[in-house]
Amino acid sequence: MVMQAGKTMDHPCGARAVARCTELGRAPYSDMEGGLFRPYLSPSYRATCGRLAEWMRDAGMTTRMDAAGNLVGRYEGLAPDAPVVLLGSHIDSVRDGGFFDGMLGVILGIETVAHFAQQGKRFPFALEVIGFGDEEGSRFPSGMLTSHAVAGVLDNPDPAMSDWAETATLSSALEAFGLDVGQMQSASRKGDPVVAYIEAHIEQGPALEAEGRALGVVSAIAAQYRYRVTLRGMAGHAGTVAMKLRRDALAGAADIILAAERIGRAGKDGLVATVGSLDVMPGAANVVPGEVVLTIDVRAGTDATRDRAAAAILEEARQVAERRGLEMDVALQQDLDATPCDPALTALMEQAVHDVTHAPAPLLVSGAGHDAMIMAHLAPVSMLFIRCAGGISHNPAESVTDDDTDAALRAMITFIGLFERRFG
Ligand SMILES: [Zn+2]
Known part of the structure; x- marks a missing residue:
């Protein structure tokens, strides 16, 4: 248990983020024995959302499940109708995947909010942490289904689409989760004052390791x-x-x-x-x-x-x-098409990484797709990459260090502070 692992675990930090991702790497948060497999809308997905929601509430957030099955935590801004900065990534995993792909971005979002909540700090914007249900195409032959819904670009989801295991359709899987496929598009945040989407993610490549750098900033998704x-x-x-x-x-x-x-x-x-x-x-x-x-x-x-x-x-x-x-x-x-990250947010993220690591931030192109490329239809996006050992991902050998993760958390916190200064 994370809270028994020592005093350092009582506050938001890289070690706690890594420990939390690791805790979510096994039953009941995995559907697979001896490895991690967390498909969208599965029993392990439900259990994981439950645990994440506890951590969100501990971090001062209210929580809800949206109409597409995404988990959303909200930390209010100074005014109830304040604009929204979304921090997030995806909860689902590939079969026999690693503990950090997607999940690290969700947990770092929670840790970022926990840091500000401990200080009683409020912003002229609300901070929301979103865990997307489907990025990997983990359950259905259709990736990034749920960020499409949130970005308001989900066109007519097919209720009869069968899952890979041919045990359920999109309609029946959502229904078993207490959701309605006919309402899925209402997860759209179009019309809400979402002013930024920030995603932290493992690099899934070896460039940062080769350069000896903990963090990088994404200039574009390929x-x-x-x-x-x-x-x-x-x-x-x-x-x-x-x-x-x-x-x-x-x-x-x-x-x-x-x-x-x-x-x-x-x-x-x-x-x-x-x-x-x-x-x-x-x-x-x-x-x-x-x-x-x-x-x-x-x-x-x-x-x-x-x-x-x-x-x-x-x-x-x-x-x-x-x-x-x-x-x-x-x-x-x-x-x-390429998805360029927002130039102004990218410059702020570069500054945040520079402040934390005392070196210019490496700018990287993401060769892999991410929810951020879909969310770019809704709001300006920025992505922070975290070095992962050997560049390995979609594999149980995926790993990140506590120190790198701590640097990532400090960069996220610094970014929010910089964004506040530039805000309005
Ligand atoms: Zn991912």
Whole structure:
């Protein structure tokens, strides 16, 4: 139990935040034995919301569940109808995930409020902590469902959408939670005076660790294209078809993979290019590969950099196919624009990180998607990244240090103070 772990745990601090995330990593806060799996609207999700709500109330907040199943805690401002600063991240996890992805941002929000509540400090804005129910697509084949609802950009949720386990529909899962799919869109905060959304999150990459820095500030969430490329050559006997007569689809794919890597490496703005999946047909040791399906995933901090890199990779792929006598089909499967974080809030967050770490804040592009990219439809957003060991996430080995988490908490507290000074 957190409160028995020593005196240092009686006040908001990095060690308590880490201990709380760790406590929520097992039953009843996980649906999986020997690991963490916390899908949206599951029994473990309910238990977790209950525990988080206790901590929110301890931190001076009132709590409620919104119409999309998000947990919301509110610490009133100086006036009852004050504008709102939202602090948050997501509560759900992938199967066999880590303790900190998402949850650390929710807990740091609570710790930030707890710090001010202990001082009896009130602001000309209310502080609300939001734990989103679905970011990962943990229960249904639809990620960031609940931030879409809050941002007011959830278009006609499909009540009949089946969960991965095929045990419930969106409608029945919400009903079992005491909610109504027909009301889900009323979780929208459009029209409310939400003036900022601030999300702290583990980096999920190795850049901060490589730079020896605890904290970073996100400049943008990456633009992404994902393509499915089919290469068709000619299958044939591996022993009898002469090399010069071959139309080997896999050898062509190999050229394309190396081109994607080379173009990705040469880029700026956080450009990355990945071939993460290959299907080889017929896939036998004694057959020249006749058909290959591969994915090409291209991401960058700006749409323009992503567009240029994707065009260059596809142009090289076309040349490879032509040279090798392969037919090529390209289908665009994912098309997400970059989400720039708000420049003014980002500058404040950089200043907060500088004040706390006594060094300029590294600016990072987030290659992974986050609720913040959806919340940007509602309000200016800023994101704080926290170093995680080895850049590992979506894995039980995910870890952060107490010291880094404490620095993150102090940066959040400093940010709120800076925001107050600039406010109004
Ligand atoms: Zn996450």
